[in-house]
Structures are given as C-alpha cells and as structure tokens.
Amino acid sequence: MRQLGDLLKKVIELNRNEIPYSPPKRVIEAAKKGLINSNRYLKTSELNELRRMLSIYSKVEEKSIFVGSGAEVLIAQALHLFSGKGKVVIVDPTFFMIMHVAECLEKLGKKILKIKLFEPCFSLPVEPLIEESKDASLVVIDNPNNPSGRILLDRGLVDEICESISGILLIDEGYYEFSHFTVADMVKNHLNLAVTRTMSKAFGLAGLKLGYMIAGETVLDVFSHLDLPLRPSKPSVYAAIESLKDARYIEKNVRLIEEERERVRKEANKIGVKVYPSCTNFLLIRTDVPYAARKLKEQGIKVFDLSNQLSHEFIRVSIGLKEENDAFLSALRKIIH
C-alpha cells in the first residue's frame, strides 16, 4: 500500500476540478452508516429527506427537485430524452461531457448546432442563440461556462429563450457555489427550464457522484419515470443529507478556493501567460507554449488539456491546495522560460 501511495504522490492532479479538502468527519461517518446498511436499497423516504434539505438549500419547492447519481448522468439523460425532432443547440467550447454526448447523438441522426463563443473573452453571441433556439428541441448551456470560467447567461436572456423556444432549456450550474449566480428560482415561471447542480464541487463529494436537477413540470414529468434507475447510492444520500445539515463548511471551502484562485491568477499573470477571469474553481490559461498540458505533465502536474476544444497552448487548471498550486506555478515558470 505504501508503494501505491508513493506512486500516487508523484503526480499532482489539477485536471478534474475537484476540491482538495476532505469532507467533514460527520459526513464521512454518515456515508459509513449508509455503507453498513448497504444490503438494503435506498428508501424513498430517505431520498425525500434529501430532496427536502436540497429544497431549503436551493430555496425552491421540493416538488421541483429531482435527485440523481451525478449531474453528468442527469445532463446525459436530458440530452437523450429531449433531443427530439428538432436540433440540439450547445455552445463551443463547453463542459466536455455535454460536447461528447451531443456528438454521440449526431450518430443517432440528431442535428447539433454549436455556437462558438467569441474570443478574446469567450462571450456568447446572443443574437444567433435566440434565433436558433426558436426551433430547437433542446438548448444546453453551462453557466458558468467550462472551460472559460465565465457567466454566459443572465436572467433576461433565460426569460427570452424560455419564452421563444419550442423545446427545453437546460442550464448546468455545476459551479453555482463559486459563481453565486443562479436561475433555479425561474423554474416557477418556466415549465421548460431545467437547472442541474452537483455536490461534486463545493461540497467536496465528487467520489460519491450526487447531482440534482431543479426543473419545471414539462421536464420533471419525463424524468419522473426514471426515478428508480437514476437513484444515487445509499452512502451518497446519507452523506449528502449530513453535509446539508450544516452547510457552513461549504462556504469555507468556497472562500479558501476563491482566495487561492485569485493568488494563482496574479502569480500566473506575472509569469507572462494570459489568465482569464473565473467565477469557478478553475482557471483558463493561454500559454503560447505548444503542447503546454503535455509539458506540465512531464513536470508532474496534470492539468486539463484543451488541444481538442481550443488549441494546444490552452490549459485549464483546477485550484488545489496551496502547495499544489505553488508546484503548478513553478512548473509553469519552467515550461515558459
């Protein structure tokens, strides 16, 4: 085991936008309790308890919440369920999983329209988005956007799309706790709006895969049939309930990450790379060094390689512990100079 530990220590992983802090002890104990009882399926009452807590946390009605085994699963399901006869509209670049599933749908005969975010700031071309949404079956936008780290949609735009679209608008708010911006409450007025959130980021529960969707009736009617197959595991639900009982640790996680993020941003700027502003737990960086991700990996730092989505001098780095971030910065200095 020690050997494995040494092996794992060698590489610093800043490529998956995880939180570097372990969950509180009480949350781990709750997960253990779920594990001890894992000869039994999750009870509906247990799932309802989590929905109740999530409704308090999200300030939306309980009936608007659908819980699943990871936000990714919910997004992928929505893409399959709502792609319908019209086209699916996404932005480019976007959360790679949205891109990946959308591209797979092409092979099933679905039409995909990508709207390229406009550099240098990765801003959203609003006019074509509204126009193309009209006859779309589904529009999927990550807000904040991954990898650019910026907010793309405001409330006015969400209103406008929901009112003109014939299908569904799905917004992924995976980084809501860092962006402090949400449109989840708007599901009250828009039956065709869905917002996905995750407990993998700010809650620090990535390994438990727990996501939820806050949605209007049109969306939930379809999803309700999937309640059983998409249910999360018992340890995940127990841990999630416990974490929501006292969410102050999440605020602390967010504060620490935000401080580190701004420190890394300033330091990286000094090195002479272009760092984009971010309201997430990661930074988009343009290095002008070809194959930057590969070179950082040679230095023992794994970052997300954006060769496919942008070009090979772009990387996305997650904010880790101070010493991990320092190791990243010194590796970055090395590959640049």
Place this chain on the structure above:
Amino acid sequence: MKTIGFIVNPIAGMGGAVGLKGTDGNIYVEALKLGAKSVAPEKAKQFLSNIKSEGELFILAAPGGMGENIVKNFGIEYSVVGSLGSEATSAEDTKRIVKEMLNNDVDLLVFVGGDGTARDIYDVIGLKKPVIGVPSGVKMFSSVFAVNARAAAEVVDAFVKGNVDIEEKEVLDINEEAFRRSKLDVKLYGYLKVPTVKELVQLGKEPTRASESQRENQRSIAKYVVENMDKDTLYLLGPGTTTRTIADELKVKKTLLGVDAVHDGKLVDEDLNERGIMKLLEKFVKAKIIVSPIGGQGFIFGRGNQEFSPKVIRSVGKKNVVIVATRGKVSKLRCLRVDTGDVEVDDMLKGYIKVITNYNEETIMKVV
C-alpha cells in the same frame, strides 16, 4: 532510427529587417547592400539545440551554409548530400538537394525558411514525404510551419517516436512584388504532408476526439453536404482538401487548387476563373458556393480563392455560401475573415454564419 533531411535557406528572412518584405528572386543582393543579417542559421541552431531524440535519428544535411556548417557543431550523427551551385544559394539548389534527399529515402524533411522555400520544396516533394518548416522567412502564410524553432524540434522528437498525426496543409504563394506594394495577393500553391504532435490522450473520465482523424471528419462533412445538395442547383466547389472530399463523395474530379462546378452530381466544368464562373451563373438560375477557410487566419474569401470575385459572390448571395471546415480547424480559429477587395461585399458577408463541421453538425462562427 529515422532519417531526417535538413535544409536551410540561408537568405530566407533577410529582407524583413531592411524592409524588403522578402528575398524571392535576386532581391537578397539588394538586402545584402542594405546591411541585412542572415537570420536562418540562428533559427537552424535553435532548432537543433532543442532536439532531444538525437540518439534515435540520422540527419541528411544539405551542404555548406545550407545545413552542414550548422549541423556539424551539434554532435548529431549526419552525412551530407548534394552539392552547391557556384553562386550564392538559389531555388535551384534547394530543389536539386531535396531531390537527392528523396533518392536517399529520408523519412521526414525539415527546412528552415519561409513561404518561398516551402514552394520550392513542394515542387519536388509533393505528397511523397512529410515536411515540417522551421519559420525563418519574412512571409510565412503557409500552414506548414511549426510555431517556432523549439516547437519544430518537438514535432521531430514526436515523429521519431511515432507519436504524430500527418495532415495535408496548405502551401501559399504570395506575390512578393504586390506584397512590397502592401497588397496581399495570395494563391493556393499546393499541399504538403505535415506531421503534428498527437493530442494528449486524456485518462479516466475525459473523452477526447483524438481517435477521430481529420480524414474521417472530412468524409462525414462530405457525406452530409452531398446528401443535402439541392436539385437544379449549380455548386461551385472552391479549393481545398475538404472540398476535394466532397468531390470524392460525388465521384467527380476536383482541381485541388481551383474552382470546379457541379450540377445534379455531375461535373459541369473544371478549374474555372471568374469569367468562366460568371458565364455559368448566367446559365443556371440557382447556384451555391462551397468554400473552406484557407490558412491559419480563417479567410473564407480573398485568400487562395480569388476566382470567387466580389462580382461572383454578389451574384450568388450570402445565403447561398456554404462553408465547410473540420472540427480541428474550427477549434483553432478565433473567427472567420473575408478580404474580397470590395468593402460592400465584405460587409455583406460579415456577421454570424454557419459552418458545416461534421455529419448532422453545424457551428456558428463570426465573420469579421
């Protein structure tokens, strides 16, 4: 062990600092008079000093100042091929030596130079062997160059390890005379096979599109375009490898560097100039243009496809312009550009436009 051909155009780039915008033909004599310094040997040194796989490659160097004099200081195994002409180095030297390198079975050719050097090499090598350029010219509009000398060394290291993808990339012909008068007259000259370092294969939950080759992507685009072609419509296929794949799908011949016309799946005319196109437009009521962005800057009109003149574009109309581009190309472009020479036509084309990027897939981009 891979054999790498190495050729330096020692006068490439000399016209830059002295404001001559190039050294095509005999201009370098004038550049010398103006006190121009040789820049290519320095770039060549930077390239060689960044090579990490020196134990796994063998260099076939051009003689004297075109390679040998530089390579000999780097402790890399090498031998010399070819001979120099009596005068200063010329395009003829480059062509003759590259031919000899081909006869000596090089696996990859590395050249240090600019667009002119790329053209000379293309004349001899065509698509026979892969080529990578170390940028050292004044004009480097072609897509065959690495970002810089260090990046070129990385490509060579990856090539030696078999860790590259090979793509056909454009060699552009820039009229140097016009360039000196601040006019950009760019023609598509041909294609070279260029290695690029394979994308990092991401582990775990990160899927990539690395497995999908540019060729597959082009074939999917072609299939989609052909399936959606309208009847009774004239299609004008612009130059490029993606448009060539559309012709392949239609099973018609394509002029790689020119414009061909297709109607109801049959070739109507080939290698058309502006006049030829206008004549066809009089005959056919409905017409569409299919183009692909050329070069790294994203030009859809005005670079390498001047056959589509402002008159032609105006006659066909913006809504009948079909743009095709691979996902790889689109991801690296910030926007699309136009430079038809007619401000009104440029303005008409500006704004958002759809690009076909795969079967069943379109991407909206901005034309600026």
